[in-house]
Amino acid sequence: MGRKTEITNLLAHLPRLGVGLAYRESFRDELLHHQSEVDFVEIIGDHYIDAPPERMDELALLSEHFTILPHFTNLSLGTAEGIDPVYLEKIANLIRRLNPPWWSEHIGFTRAGGIHLGQSAPLPFTQEAVEVMTKNIITARRAIATPLMLENVCSPLAWPGGEMDEPTFISEVLRSGGTGLLLDVSSLLNHAVNLGGTPATFLEKLPLDRVVQVHFSGGQDACGQLVESRAHPIPEALWQLLDDAVARAPVRCICLERDDVLPPLSEMLGEVERARAIGRQHQRWS
Amino acid sequence: MELALQQKLLAQLASDRAFRETFFADPARVAASEGLTGEALSQSHCEQLRQFARVLQHRRLAQVGELLPLTHKALGTRFADLFHNYAITPPSGTRPCEDALGFVRHLKQHAATEGLEPEWSLSLARYEAAQIEATWLDERLVFRCLPHAVRKLSALLAVGDVPAGSYRRLSLALWWRTSTRSRLKHWLR
Numbered sequence A: 001m002g003r004k005t006e007i008t009n010l011l012a013h014l015p016r017l018g019v020g021l022a023y024r025e026s027f028r029d030e031l032l033h034h035q036s037e038v039d040f041v042e043i044i045g046d047h048y049i050d051a052p053p054e055r056m057d058e059l060a061l062l063s064e065h066f067t068i069l070p071h072f073t074n075l076s077l078g079t080a081e082g083i084d085p086v087y088l089e090k091i092a093n094l095i096r097r098l099n100p101p102w103w104s105e106h107i108g109f110t111r112a113g114g115i116h117l118g119q120s121a122p123l124p125f126t127q128e129a130v131e132v133m134t135k136n137i138i139t140a141r142r143a144i145a146t147p148l149m150l151e152n153v154c155s156p157l158a159w160p161g162g163e164m165d166e167p168t169f170i171s172e173v174l175r176s177g178g179t180g181l182l183l184d185v186s187s188l189l190n191h192a193v194n195l196g197g198t199p200a201t202f203l204e205k206l207p208l209d210r211v212v213q214v215h216f217s218g219g220q221d222a223c224g225q226l227v228e229s230r231a232h233p234i235p236e237a238l239w240q241l242l243d244d245a246v247a248r249a250p251v252r253c254i255c256l257e258r259d260d261v262l263p264p265l266s267e268m269l270g271e272v273e274r275a276r277a278i279g280r281q282h283q284r285w286s
Numbered sequence B: 001m002e003l004a005l006q007q008k009l010l011a012q013l014a015s016d017r018a019f020r021e022t023f024f025a026d027p028a029r030v031a032a033s034e035g036l037t038g039e040a041l042s043q044s045h046c047e048q049l050r051q052f053a054r055v056l057q058h059r060r061l062a063q064v065g066e067l068l069p070l071t072h073k074a075l076g077t078r079f080a081d082l083f084h085n086y087a088i089t090p091p092s093g094t095r096p097c098e099d100a101l102g103f104v105r106h107l108k109q110h111a112a113t114e115g116l117e118p119e120w121s122l123s124l125a126r127y128e129a130a131q132i133e134a135t136w137l138d139e140r141l142v143f144r145c146l147p148h149a150v151r152k153l154s155a156l157l158a159v160g161d162v163p164a165g166s167y168r169r170l171s172l173a174l175w176w177r178t179s180t181r182s183r184l185k186h187w188l189r
């Protein structure tokens, strides 16, 4: 069996989770009241590394009620200095504890020259960057058997000296690392606005058979420019792109992300329901 | 390796305002001094880099605001202005809680040199910083003596009131754990 068939078979056997929310402490109690309306909860895994016992109690409470998907930012898989083995071990411990169907990180880097950026920075689209990502992904996969999904990042910055376009770069990383894709459709839309191009062309060129999870969120930042920020209601163009992606890719789940100023949970639950209907319409779940 | 140098350069440019301005004055010289030989970031990336730096600052601000909710409410829109003055250099630690503690140190300095209104906002910032130390750092016992009515102010801000007046009154705050694995206890009067 070829490597591509092997990975797509593995991805095809992942559970169909439905639609969930990126967790925020501020809506914990309300969320527990509306448990039946949310199919899973995504947590920022980094927030539970070196965390106090109270934080771990909260995680235990969440895992009693929901499937938990841990999403990480600070492993910095794109860092040329190599990933931090101590941090990797801590992530592995957390994943062992949660036993999720998969975990996720980003196609980018957050650490370089002793500086921790706290948000994924883009990589140049070069063979060297593909090799760095691949080496780090293999190290991570050796430590963590749970399947890994990688997310596309949005950035206002485009590196000079690119040897390929971004969709090709993403495809190469996923192929050589043997991972699935966490497709952030909001990033895709913002990216197209920031750097030119259309999200439809971008989507067309991605290996859609590898999409396992989709992120979607609002799209305006405090500077009034489109960047990856999740404080605003979902615009219609994004619903359209979400529909398009779910129609074409074998997604197992959709996760609504919100940052900054959170709207009332009822508003987010309405968006969750609308996304669930999109998945149902394309037979991604019943 | 070229990529390691490029990433180091980008991390510095995105997080250090003074370094960014030096770079824009003469990108080729700075890139060479960082050891870069190939095609590097240049003047044409100036606006993209500034925008990326704003994105990073915005993310740091959101995380720190969440860790210092009372201070945020007390200072209102000035919280963001003061934070932007602070975040012109990279965060000192690796975690948001360390960034929040760095910002409270900045607020203390700012209050000492230029003053901070309302005066009680600094007491709330010091209170929340102590809470972060007790929660996130391995401190088994944290004690603060603060010159304002922290409990009363917290209650007012929690329901959305804007406290008027000086609220001068001594507050004593204590956090403790009996062991590193036990739950945090708090006492405030």
Ligand SMILES: [Fe+2]
Pocket: A151, A184, A215, A257
């Ligand atoms: Fe995302």
